[in-house]
Amino acid sequence: MSDCFIQTAPRFSPNAYEIPLCENRLYEKIRSSVPIVDAAITKIVRLTGGYRVICSDETLQTTLDNFIENVPVGLSSQSLQAFTDSFLDSLITYGNAVGEIIVDPETLRLSGLYNGDVRNLIVAPSEVPFKRSYFVRDERGIPQPVQKPQLILFSALSPKNGNIYGDSVLKGLPAFSSVLMRIYECIGQNYDRMGNVRYAVTYKPSDPNEMPYAKDRAEQIAKEWADGMNASKYGEVRDFVAVGDVDIKVIGSENKLIDTNIPVRQIIEQLISKLSIPPFLLGLNWSTTERMSTQQSDILTSELEYYRRILTPVIKSVCNAFLRLLGSEAEITVEWDNINLQDEVELADARLKNAQALEIETRLKSQN
Numbered sequence: 310m311s312d313c314f315i316q317t318a319p320r321f322s323p324n325a326y327e328i329p330l331c332e333n334r335l336y337e338k339i340r341s342s343v344p345i346v347d348a349a350i351t352k353i354v355r356l357t358g359g360y361r362v363i364c365s366d367e368t369l370q371t372t373l374d375n376f377i378e379n380v381p382v383g384l385s386s387q388s389l390q391a392f393t394d395s396f397l398d399s400l401i402t403y404g405n406a407v408g409e410i411i412v413d414p415e416t417l418r419l420s421g422l423y424n425g426d427v428r429n430l431i432v433a434p435s436e437v438p439f440k441r442s443y444f445v446r447d448e449r450g451i452p453q454p455v456q457k458p459q460l461i462l463f464s465a466l467s468p469k470n471g472n473i474y475g476d477s478v479l480k481g482l483p484a485f486s487s488v489l490m491r492i493y494e495c496i497g498q499n500y501d502r503m504g505n506v507r508y509a510v511t512y513k514p515s516d517p518n519e520m521p522y523a524k525d526r527a528e529q530i531a532k533e534w535a536d537g538m539n540a541s542k543y544g545e546v547r548d549f550v551a552v553g554d555v556d557i558k559v560i561g562s563e564n565k566l567i568d569t570n571i572p573v574r575q576i577i578e579q580l581i582s583k584l585s586i587p588p589f590l591l592g593l594n595w596s597t598t599e600r601m602s603t604q605q606s607d608i609l610t611s612e613l614e615y616y617r618r619i620l621t622p623v624i625k626s627v628c629n630a631f632l633r634l635l636g637s638e639a640e641i642t643v644e645w646d647n648i649n650l651q652d653e654v655e656l657a658d659a660r661l662k663n664a665q666a667l668e669i670e671t672r673l674k675s676q677n
Contacts, residue, residue, distance in 0.1 A: 333403050333428050336479045340402060345577060346479065348591055349584040354397050356609070357616050358646040359390060362628050366639035369632065373641075376631055381421040389627060393620050395424040400466050400619065403427050404477035408462040408623070410630050419631045432463060432473050441473070460630075462623050482580055510534050513554040530555060585612040610648050617645055 340347045362377060364370045377389040386392070392408060400406040407425040412418070431444040431452050443461050444452035455461060465475030512527045534557075581588055585608060621643050628641050 336402050336477050339479050339482060343580065345591055345593075346482070346580055346584070349581055349586045350398065350401050350478075352586055352590060353401060353584065353613070353616070354394050356648070357397060357613050357620070358648060360617075360624065360643050360645045362389075362624065363642045363644060364628075364632070364639050365641070366637060369635070369637055369639055372635075373628065373631070376419070377628070380419070383421075383423055389422070389624065392422045392424060392627075393624060396462075396464070396623060397616060397620060399424065399427060400464055400475075400616075401478050404466045404475035404480070405432075406464050410460040410462065410627060412460065412634065418634050419627075422627065430463075434473070462626055464619055464623060466619070478584060482583060509558045511556040511558075513556070585609060613648055 340350065362373060364373045379387055380389055380392075381387050382392045382395070386395070396406045396408055405427045407427050407430050409423040409425055410419060411421040411423055413420040429445055431446075433442045433444065434440075435442040435458075441458065441463065443455040443458050443463070445455060447453050465473065466478070468475045510530060512523070512530050514523050514526070577593070578588070581591065581593075587609065624643050625641060632639050632641070
């Protein structure tokens, strides 16, 4: 096997396989800036569901169950489920996910798991076909080979032919996200202008004899008006009295806010369609008859099953490593919980009915 040679594989240095950091930072920015994207990814991770690992050696089943439930994950979590949830979150966000199996050097037992940062990892083909080499940047940013690559868990989401890395689900969304953020920014600015009212105070002398003092009178009126407005900030009511022809107008009061519902909805539809989550599962009330249809259920179920197929080898690798370090050659199988979207449908339907009832109550109050 070591003499095998893949002729069509590219041959570059490890740096050639490095993912630009700006790309991953862009995906992080989308999740932090667009709450609905973050909510959709969190929903996918939760809907993927739980699983049970079955060991062929029944005498080790209890030991394996205890390991799956209590294995430390980093410094803040425990259980294999917590590890795979974080692994899937990274896989969806960045298109790649990396984890590490930690072995105690004294007991030679699996002592924990670690969710790595894909931004620090470089993956390249090794000299052995179908094997990967891993590199981690040191403090100088120079890639250094990982000494025990057999302990590294790496998965890629839908990699293209000939590529090692996968593509993020968020790929293609930065343009839509930036437009959405610009719309929201403009909405905020418009509300600032409409809420933070500005006034134009115009003074016209009513007597020609007052013309020489017009400038002084205008400055005095402006000062009194400013003092009155400042006093209102602290709850003090102060009358404004002026002599002569004084005209006060609100600047921009004739302008109306632009209706942005349609463009915002169109952009959000593009965002959530990429994530394969029905809108009403995210609390979006866009229709009065929206419910989980059979087709929507099938689409979402197939998407969740795809993520399960990616996670299953990762789960098997961890459990096999645990058993082998115990000296067992037992085989394992992963049984996933049934995907039941009924609870989600009922919750979404309840939210929809509440929104419809609130809309009706608001309409009736406005009519009265």
